[in-house]
Amino acid sequence: MSMNSQGRPSAIPTAAIPAAGVADAVTGTFTGNRGLQIEEPLIFEQDAAGRCGVDLPDAPKVASRLGGVKPRAKVGLPGLAEPQVVRHYTRLSQKNYAIDSGLYPLGSCTMKHNPRLNEKMARLPGFADVHPLQPVSTVQGALELMDSLAHWLKTLTGMAAVTLAPAAGAHGEMCGIMAIRSAHEAKGDTARTKILVPESAHGTNPATAAACGYAVESIPATADGRVDLDALKAKLGPDVAGLMLTNPNTCGLFERDIIAIGEAVHAAGAYFYCDGANFNAIVGRVRPADLGVDAMHINLHKTFSTPHGGGGPGSGPVVFSEALAPYVPVPYVTHGASGFDLVENAGDGPAFGRMKAFHGQMGMFTRALSYMLSHGADGLWQASGDAVLNANYVMARLEDVMTASFEGPCMHECLFDDRFLKGTGVTTLDIAKALIDEGFHPMTMYFPLVVHGALLIEPTETESKASLDQFIDALRALAERAKGGDVAYFQGAPRLTPRRRLDETAAARKPILRWTPPVGAEALAAE
Amino acid sequence: MRYLPLTEADRQSMLAATRTASVNDLFRDVPEAARLSGPIGGLPNHMGELEVERHLGAMAAKNLAAGSVPSFLGAGAYRHHVPATVDHMVQRGEFLTAYTPYQPEVSQGTLQVLFEFQTQVSLLTGMDVANASMYDGATACAEAVIMANRVTRRKKAVLSGGLHPHYRDTTTTDARFIGFDAVALPADPTGIEDLAAQVDDKTSCVVVQNPSVFGQIRDYSDLAKLCQAKGALLIVVVTEALSLGLLTPPGEMGADIVAAEGQSFGNALNFGGPYVGLFAVKDKYVRQMPGRLCGETLDADGRRGFVLTLSTREQHIRREKATSNICTNAGLCALAFSIHVSLLGEAGITQLAQLNHAKAVQLADKLAAVPGVEIVNDGFFNEFTVKLPKSATAVVEALAERRILGGVPVSRLYPGAMDDLLLVAVTETNTESDMDAFATALAEVLS
Numbered sequence: 001m002s003m004n005s006q007g008r009p010s011a012i013p014t015a016a017i018p019a020a021g022v023a024d025a026v027t028g029t030f031t032g033n034r035g036l037q038i039e040e041p042l043i044f045e046q047d048a049a050g051r052c053g054v055d056l057p058d059a060p061k062v063a064s065r066l067g068g069v070k071p072r073a074k075v076g077l078p079g080l081a082e083p084q085v086v087r088h089y090t091r092l093s094q095k096n097y098a099i100d101s102g103l104y105p106l107g108s109c110t111m112k113h114n115p116r117l118n119e120k121m122a123r124l125p126g127f128a129d130v131h132p133l134q135p136v137s138t139v140q141g142a143l144e145l146m147d148s149l150a151h152w153l154k155t156l157t158g159m160a161a162v163t164l165a166p167a168a169g170a171h172g173e174m175c176g177i178m179a180i181r182s183a184h185e186a187k188g189d190t191a192r193t194k195i196l197v198p199e200s201a202h203g204t205n206p207a208t209a210a211a212c213g214y215a216v217e218s219i220p221a222t223a224d225g226r227v228d229l230d231a232l233k234a235k236l237g238p239d240v241a242g243l244m245l246t247n248p249n250t251c252g253l254f255e256r257d258i259i260a261i262g263e264a265v266h267a268a269g270a271y272f273y274c275d276g277a278n279f280n281a282i283v284g285r286v287r288p289a290d291l292g293v294d295a296m297h298i299n300l301h302k303t304f305s306t307p308h309g310g311g312g313p314g315s316g317p318v319v320f321s322e323a324l325a326p327y328v329p330v331p332y333v334t335h336g337a338s339g340f341d342l343v344e345n346a347g348d349g350p351a352f353g354r355m356k357a358f359h360g361q362m363g364m365f366t367r368a369l370s371y372m373l374s375h376g377a378d379g380l381w382q383a384s385g386d387a388v389l390n391a392n393y394v395m396a397r398l399e400d401v402m403t404a405s406f407e408g409p410c411m412h413e414c415l416f417d418d419r420f421l422k423g424t425g426v427t428t429l430d431i432a433k434a435l436i437d438e439g440f441h442p443m444t445m446y447f448p449l450v451v452h453g454a455l456l457i458e459p460t461e462t463e464s465k466a467s468l469d470q471f472i473d474a475l476r477a478l479a480e481r482a483k484g485g486d487v488a489y490f491q492g493a494p495r496l497t498p499r500r501r502l503d504e505t506a507a508a509r510k511p512i513l514r515w516t517p518p519v520g521a522e523a524l525a526a527e
Numbered sequence: 528m529r530y531l532p533l534t535e536a537d538r539q540s541m542l543a544a545t546r547t548a549s550v551n552d553l554f555r556d557v558p559e560a561a562r563l564s565g566p567i568g569g570l571p572n573h574m575g576e577l578e579v580e581r582h583l584g585a586m587a588a589k590n591l592a593a594g595s596v597p598s599f600l601g602a603g604a605y606r607h608h609v610p611a612t613v614d615h616m617v618q619r620g621e622f623l624t625a626y627t628p629y630q631p632e633v634s635q636g637t638l639q640v641l642f643e644f645q646t647q648v649s650l651l652t653g654m655d656v657a658n659a660s661m662y663d664g665a666t667a668c669a670e671a672v673i674m675a676n677r678v679t680r681r682k683k684a685v686l687s688g689g690l691h692p693h694y695r696d697t698t699t700t701d702a703r704f705i706g707f708d709a710v711a712l713p714a715d716p717t718g719i720e721d722l723a724a725q726v727d728d729k730t731s732c733v734v735v736q737n738p739s740v741f742g743q744i745r746d747y748s749d750l751a752k753l754c755q756a757k758g759a760l761l762i763v764v765v766t767e768a769l770s771l772g773l774l775t776p777p778g779e780m781g782a783d784i785v786a787a788e789g790q791s792f793g794n795a796l797n798f799g800g801p802y803v804g805l806f807a808v809k810d811k812y813v814r815q816m817p818g819r820l821c822g823e824t825l826d827a828d829g830r831r832g833f834v835l836t837l838s839t840r841e842q843h844i845r846r847e848k849a850t851s852n853i854c855t856n857a858g859l860c861a862l863a864f865s866i867h868v869s870l871l872g873e874a875g876i877t878q879l880a881q882l883n884h885a886k887a888v889q890l891a892d893k894l895a896a897v898p899g900v901e902i903v904n905d906g907f908f909n910e911f912t913v914k915l916p917k918s919a920t921a922v923v924e925a926l927a928e929r930r931i932l933g934g935v936p937v938s939r940l941y942p943g944a945m946d947d948l949l950l951v952a953v954t955e956t957n958t959e960s961d962m963d964a965f966a967t968a969l970a971e972v973l974s
Binding site for chain 2: 025026040042043044047049050051052053054056057058059060061062063064065066067068069070071072074075076077078079080082085086088089090092093094095096097098099100101104106109111113114115117119120121122123124125126127128129130131132133134135137138139140141142144145148152155156167168169170171173174177178181202203204206207208209210211212213216253254256258259282284285286287290291307308309310311312313314315329344345346347352353354355356357358359360361362363364366369370372373374375376377378379380381382383385386388389390392393395396397408409411432433436441442447461462463464465467494497498499500501502503504506507508511512513514515
């Protein structure tokens with residue numbers, strides 16, 4: 001038997017398997033199920049040899065031509081019929097919270113409604129069933145779609161150029177920093193070894209700068225949650241390649257000094273990278289080009305509603321100012337004599353190379369453009385307005401029972417810290433877990449790092465007032481309950497979920513990262 | 528606007544609650560000069576569903592859908608039949624519209640899927656452990672090299688001439704900006720290059736692709752032993768994951784890291800993305816891996832459950848000291864992969880792989896019978912290289928005019944070189960009559 005990575009096989013703890021005819025200690029039912037919450041074993045625990053969920057024709061009888069390499073003996077996958085597979089994934093899906101089921105106020109993550117029209121458009125055979133290396137003459141519509149998306153992104157940001165290549169936001173950051181380095185190198189300036197990053201930044205910002213070989217220097221925040229302009233100016237110099245700044249920032253605030261920040265960065269010969277994760281707050285109302293930005297990635301899954309899908313796929317186009325426009329990765333679409341063309345190789349020009357296979361996340365481009373067309377200029381104006389209004393409304397209705405970290409107005413999200421829990425014994429984590437029992441996904445917890453016990457709430461524009469009121473009332477009640485001293489209630493939460501407070505420490509100490517056959521299974525199978 | 532639930536009355540009462548006169552007032556921290564006074568110019572106003580469908584439908588109609596004609600393109604993206612169940616399950620809102628599973632109590636569905644995905648990838652590659660996926664195969668390849676540099680504390684990667692040029696270029700882009708050497712060997716259509724000669728005491732890793740971009744299969748067991756002796760890691764790239772259903776897996780050959788593209792299972796061609804990168808390693812490297820990992824644990828009631836784990840490697844905890852800046856995986860594409868592999872199971876995956884190989888052998892024989900055409904590879908899975916007496920680019924254009932997508936000219940991947948070579952892929956979706964039509968048309972075009 002093959003042991004798994006750290007020598008411990010995956011297993012159902014014996015205590016958790018109810019014996020036949022005996023009620024389960026946790027649920028009180030004989031099955032361990034709880035109404036609509038049905039226990040579901042791993043797919044590997046449902047195997048029957050020879051069973052299969054597809055019907056395939058027999059392979060033609062030919063002599064194999066594997067060049068002397070042996071065919072493998074076995075893979076070790078389980079056999080299930082189609083209805084079993086459907087039931088497996090249906091039951092698993094029912095253990096997820098989703099934006100389709102309710103308010104999902106994860107700050108900085110932008111869980112807004114994902115229109116089904118976008119899904120339908122991405123599945124049109126003319127987009128979904130097109131090979132990336134078909135002759136360019138047979139994919140003119142795909143290139144037109146990329147060109148249209150580029151036009152929308154450039155117009156909405158006011159920037160000179162855009163690359164659609166990056167696969168996700170963090171990948172876009174990498175692209176932006178590569179462009180900045182290319183621009184400095186093109187000027188023969190190799191003395192710039194630092195990137196400045198405010199302490200409220202997403203973790204990807206310092207990780208990206210460091211991955212590109214830069215030293216990361218942190219810029220402190222002022223008492224009102226913004227970048228300390230004087231501290232920034234003091235750090236700017238001929239050794240600084242650029243600034244990475246999120247705007248609106250991760251406290252949900254607009255950087256009031258942004259124009260002065262950009263000017264100071266440019267005066268020092270550096271470039272201004274804006275983390276566009278929060279572009280949804282200002283889209284259609286403010287153009288980053290007017291703020292002095294040189295490069296900014298746009299998370300299509302945030303601002304333009306492509307599905308998060310339990311963690312991806314993302315898509316992270318990057319817009320560039322004139323100064324950085326030549327320093328883009330391949331591929332990109334051009335307007336040729338006989339229609340659209342695709343430049344796939346960097347050649348000797350300033351374009352700096354390739355960041356992934358093929359042409360970017362086409363399936364996400366289609367969804368994003370479908371969202372843009374649905375909204376139009378008027379709808380985007382309204383969407384960012386409603387997003388900001390919803391966040392300010394939540395903040396206004398909670399600030400008497402919770403502690404807002406900074407004075408408003410906020411933008412698309414509002415930040416609270418745990419001062420309101422002081423002396424109660426209840427933590428930010430406890431509030432989050434209790435919120436789960438109330439039927440809500442928790443807000444972002446413990447981020448940004450600039451305040452203690454952060455609770456960052458982003459309602460988005462696709463929530464109704466009734467939905468916000470219900471959420472606000474639940475949070476108000478929980479805040480009062482915490483102040484009332486009911487610590488045990490919070491520490492026992494959540495009570496109503498398929499699983500309760502999982503042991504993350506044990507998971508990291510002795511990682512079990514895959515299923516392995518139970519002890520003796522192979523010997524039994526051989527009998 | 529159909530996606531916005533607030534009524535004008537709601538807005539007014541909410542503004543009153545925030546003690547603000549107007550929504551525009553909420554934007555007062557934005558410098559006035561940068562605030563637009565109304566909807567942005569130069570873009571159309573909103574459209575209804577029907578109008579959007581017409582608009583995008585017109586664009587889609589300008590493309591030649593691969594499934595509407597005989598299609599033989601591969602080179603890292605393969606047109607397989609995806610069972611109806613896959614896309615139906617992927618579109619369940621609980622999967623589609625969930626976020627990264629940071630709150631495990633309300634994310635056990637996504638987490639168990641990831642745990643099962645990791646197991647499936649480990650089994651297919653023959654490796655000990657896999658992560659919860661990467662952006663795509665090419666970025667997985669580049670991250671594998673970066674990881675090998677970290678593990679060996681060396682800075683020279685040797686890239687085989689059989690490595691897909693997009694994977695090579697993705698890696699060399701990182702090499703330039705991150706600061707390591709990536710020595711790419713010349714293109715190697717027949718798989719005869721001597722990689723062993725390239726490995727020295729500065730080499731962090733050797734990257735090979737199996738089958739190679741030209742379709743050639745090799746056994747890398749000896750190279751694995753040599754790498755081990757020299758303190759370098761062997762990275763095996765796989766761009767056609769279905770080949771793992773038939774061929775000796777990289778883990779059995781002694782690979783230290785496998786970086787693969789998983790698109791073949793569950794995912795449509797999508798003009799090149801989104802796809803799903805697979806990343807698997809030997810046990811001892813688990814803590815050096817990039818990307819998300821899901822692990823098994825117990826909950827407060829002693830029941831088995833799943834959580835994201837070993838996140839101290841990751842950017843949201845480690846910031847500038849993280850193993851990678853990666854923040855997303857390819858969630859939905861990994862789910863599609865996983866469902867398709869579950870439907871296939873042991874019997875299905877073997878049968879499907881054999882079917883692909885047998886059809887490729889049939890087509891190779893049909894094409895070899897066309898005057899002037901020569902098959903370059905002696906061993907292949909479902910894709911092989913053909914030598915033509917004419918420019919492959921011109922031949923492919925001429926075939927497209929006859930409504931046949933006849934493969935990928937090698938010069939598309941190697942600009943200005945080897946334009947007499949054509950990559951041809953065959954899958955279960957190609958019928959006997961597709962293959963005959965291809966051979967007949969090729970004979971016409973070449974005559």
